[in-house]
Amino acid sequence: MPKILIIEDEAAIRRVLSKILSEESDTYQVEEAEDGLEGIEKLKSDDFGLVLCDIKMPKMDGVEVLEAVKLIKPEIPVVMISGHGDLDTAVNTMRLGAFDYISKPPDLNRLLNTVRNALDRKELVVENKRLKKKVSKKYEMIGESDGVVQIKSMIEKVAPTEARVLITGPNGTGKEIVAHWLHQKSDRSNGPLIEVNCAAIPSELIESELFGHVKGAFTSANKDRAGKFEAANSGTIFLDEVGDMSLSAQAKVLRALQENSVQRVGSDKDIKVDVRVIAATNKDLKKEIEEGRFREDLYHRLAVILIQVPALNDRREDIPLLVEHFAAKITNEQGISKKSFSSKALKLLQEYDWTGNIRELRNVVERLIILGGSEVSETDVKLFASK
Ligand SMILES: Nc1ncnc2c1ncn2[C@@H]1O[C@H](COP(=O)(O)OP(=O)(O)OP(=O)(O)O)[C@@H](O)[C@H]1O
Ligand SMILES: [Mg+2]
Structure with missing residues (x-):
């Protein structure tokens, strides 16, 4: 049964709304709040399908309530209740994200209609979100072997931390899937996951790709451009095939990891970035280090946690x-x-x-x-x- 929250300082109006919604139609459960602050408290502690909110109220007016709802529970539709004097404001709240408005005194049919529409729309929004979650089904990890079970339990432990992870394993074992899981199960999952395939980018372009460049840094640099590290800010950067990165790019990545900041190519200005790094490779990095193709100090920075994906x-x-x-x-x-x-x-x-x-x-x-x-x-x- 959908729960509706009525926020209205006039007791008489509250009573009428509540009566219409809970008695005339027995499909809704109704809660009341006398002012915006009380309303927001109730909203935080319970699940509501809809908020009906007066515009003119002491303490916190309806517009402020609307803005707060949009911040804390953006999926909940808000229907404004407008008195004689604030019809203009009511119309304006639509631009701030109000679902609709009704005028006082509330008309029974109009009220029930609006409520029904708003609740339908909410269901749609929630359904869309569910579908979006499903997209990540693309990264389903199938398997019950010890190897897969261990990786999953490792992901559970490591994902919520800020630790850097190096994923190793032969071609086609699922390293990319592991990287996606680490991001999706982290606190950064609302932020971006930026993938960089280091093997696919020519060595002369990789630095500008990762760190960006300023206009004039090289012949084709005709304007300032942010790199992948900046794009990944507040999220995760996935350095795939990191074993194929040139030594000079490795030096720059190392510096970025040490300083938590980057410099665009052609500039010496530090730009702070808040990025978690996940890297993957199918190369034996120990061997690459021995043969002078991979920096040992970078290896230790990247491989705080090592996840080895077993061969099939x-x-x-x-x-x-x-x-x-x-x-x-x-x-x-x-x-x-x-x-x-x-x-x-x-x-x-x-x-x-x-x-x-x-x-x-x-x-x-x-x-x-x-x-x-x-x-x-x-x-x-x-x-x-x-x-
Ligand atoms: N455990 C799994 N369950 C289901 N599908 C999987 C699993 N592991 C990998 N796959 C699928 O196998 C393919 C290869 O996986 P992925 O691209 O993650 O491998 P990789 O280790 O990154 O390979 P490469 O080293 O070639 O980049 C993908 O289509 C992926 O969806
Ligand atoms: Mg891969």
Whole structure:
């Protein structure tokens, strides 16, 4: 039953509104507050679907209440109640985010209509938010092997901290997924997650990409531009393939980590940044250090916490789950009817040498779904999954 909060200093009006909403229609639960402060307190401590708020009130007027609601619970619609003198204000509150306004004395039908519409809209907003959360289903981490369970428990512990994390593991094992989880489960999840693929950016551009540049810093720099570190402010920067970063960029990253500030290329002005760094690599950084391609001091700065994602060959018990997961996903995406895998087919897939790890497994499942029979058989696997 949706709860409605009425904030109104005139007892008579409060009573009328409350009566209409709770008696004429028994679908609503009503709470009353005599002024804005009391209203805000109630709003904080309870779940409301809607706020009805008078405009002229002592202590805190309706506009201030509206602004406070927009700050603390922006998804709750606010309907203003306007007296004779403040119709203009009422109209103006719409621009501040009020859902609608009703005039005093309240008209029964208009009131019920407005309330119904506002509650419907709220449901829509909440539903949209839920859908947005679902987008991160893209980063679902399937698996029940010790390796995956350990990674998940590590993420739970590490994500809420500010510690830097280095994620290592072979190609296609899910390092990017781990990085997304770390961000999504952190207090920075409302801030941005900025991904930089250090291997994909030419070495002469990486510094300007990470730190930005000022106009004239180099030939093509025709205006000031912020870099990824600044873009990640109050969020997380994910330095993917960090093992491929040039030594001179490494020196600059090290400096940024030490100082919590960056300098745009061509400028010596320090710009403060509040960024958590997560890095990933499929290279053996110890070896890179030995061979002089990676700075040891940077390694120690990045690898405060080390998460090693195991190769698929080391967690074969996850393969049936992963096959099922990808099969469902692929058939759903391509709008084809569901397909199952025979137990012999699954067993054979479990024995393969998965050098390309989960990414390779996904591709093989896709191929089998397209080419295999209605139930994918051992023969299908032999025919189509060989490399
Ligand atoms: N545990 C998992 N459950 C479901 N899907 C997964 C899992 N791990 C990885 N994947 C999928 O496998 C693919 C490769 O994962 P990802 O890109 O995270 O790997 P990576 O380690 O970053 O690889 P690379 O080193 O090549 O960049 C992605 O499509 C990802 O969604
Ligand atoms: Mg990756």
